[in-house]
Each structure stands twice: as structure tokens, then as C-alpha cells.
Amino acid sequence: MAITTPNRSESTSMPGALLTPGEVAAMFRVDPKTVTRWAQAGKLSAVRTLGGHRRFHENEVRQLLTGVPQQRSDV
Amino acid sequence: MAITTPNRSESTSMPGALLTPGEVAAMFRVDPKTVTRWAQAGKLSAVRTLGGHRRFHENEVRQLLTGVPQQRSDV
DNA sequence: TCCCATTCGGGTAATTGGGGTC
């Protein structure tokens, strides 16, 4: 069966597509460590692998990149 | 009785459905080899085919993906 | 039986996590 993502950086527009910290960091032009801090600060939703590594939702990242009005619950 | 969905297809959402390493890898955005490693580490229950290939329980995978809140979500 | 993508194995680079500091 040949379904879903091949491997590295190819998540087009699949529902539930995930990005690695390095990919998100490259998109924002920041250090992967910074992305990790965003996740720790709750600014980014993260899914953890069974080994503890983080995976981020592509839609969420793109939304933030595009400059879409972020929903701030506390201002 | 709870026949619910007589959809006798396959890769959808059937109780007790089995997933291939590639499918699980796509869901976690990791390499299929990593999924194999999880199975070897006992982090994932695996069923082996007669040829030695692994198959994983979809419900277990989904549970781990969501963060394992293991709760009857009836709220 | 053949075809071909996938999954075996192992082995070796690259990424990531976490703490701490500037």
C-alpha cells in the first residue's frame, strides 16, 4: 500500500499532517530550540512521538506563518 | 448487538483493525523503522504475520497519538 | 509464476530533548 507521507518534508495538505521541529524552525527562520520553547510555552500544539520528540501540526504552523489572527484567550 | 457500520472495507476505523508499519509511521510522522523500534521496545503491541512482518492495532496507535488520556470521552 | 512496493534485519549519521548560561 502506498498511502500518506513518504518520509521527509512532504506533508502537502493532509488532514493531520505533522512537521518536525527542524522543519518548523526552517519555516520561521529560527533555531529548533526556539520552536521547542514555543511548544513548552503552549504557543504551539505538539504531538509527541513515543520517544519524546515533538511533531507539530502543519495547518497550525502555516496559519501562524500566514499571519492569521491568532486566538488569544488571555489578553 | 452493535453492528453499526457494515462497511466491510478495510483501512477506515474498524474496531480491531490492523495497521502496517508504514501507516503508523505516517500518523506519527516518523520513519517506519522507528515504529519497528517502538515495537521492539515494547512501547507498541505488535502482531506478526507468518512471514515476520508487524501489524499494529489502530485503536492503540490512535490512543498514543492523542496523548493517551485513556478515558471514556463521554463528556 | 512474476512483479514491485513494503518490511524485514543490522549499522552509521543526523536531529532532538533537556539543562544551563550569555
Add this chain to the structure above:
DNA sequence: TATGTCCCAATTACCCGAATGG
């Protein structure tokens, strides 16, 4: 407060050839 960089340990990704699945 926010980001980048250092360290080390763990996890993950890519390499190969051979076997399995459908």
C-alpha cells in the same frame, strides 16, 4: 522576556541487501 549557543544522552533518519505481501 526572547533568542541563540554550549554540553551530553537519547531518539530518530538513511544506508544496504534479502525476504515478505498482495
